Amino acid sequence: NAGVTQTPKFQVLKTGQSMTLQCAQDMNHEYMSWYRQDPGMGLRLIHYSVGAGITDQGEVPNGYNVSRSTTEDFPLRLLSAAPSQTSVYFCASSYSWQGAYTFGSGTRLTVV
């Protein structure tokens, strides 16, 4: 049982480049979400999904897109990377939006 798997673990991008952070879970969780973690800011919600085909914006959605074509996968796309998007990104899933969240191991992204 792998839980929540995130790839890559580390990434360096140049300003203006685009990329996709991958997230997959094998627990048949309906609820999935993306957070970014910055020093002193805690975890801020970027986008979330309550089930396949349904996504919605969180607190800090600008510059990011998501899709949920299957229950298992919830990729996060950076459209045009900016230095302000340098952060650690966590994907999390839960059986419901009020349930316990299982987090992936994170992606450390640096935009130069």
Next chain:
Amino acid sequence: GQQVMQIPQYQHVQEGEDFTTYCNSSTTLSNIQWYKQRPGGHPVFLIQLVKSGEVKKQKRLTFQFGEAKKNSSLHITATQTTDVGTYFCAGTNTGNQFYFGTGTSLTVIP
């Protein structure tokens, strides 16, 4: 929007001392969760509190949910070096989003 504030931001304690972190919300919460993140790691779920005034214990950890359901606390008795990490609360009132606090970073000095 909803805000969940957590204090203190940092805490250094001698091994064996107690530690408490507090979580306060601007609105009434339907439930609250606590997570621990080890240095370099990812948040790991500890517990969820739902009822007003609820108290739950996990070994040396005691979690409380305030009577008004606007605040919560995590108390660790006799800290150990294994307690090092950042402790986050996460709460929600309506809708389907949890809002995380800013976290309390605990350092335990041997």
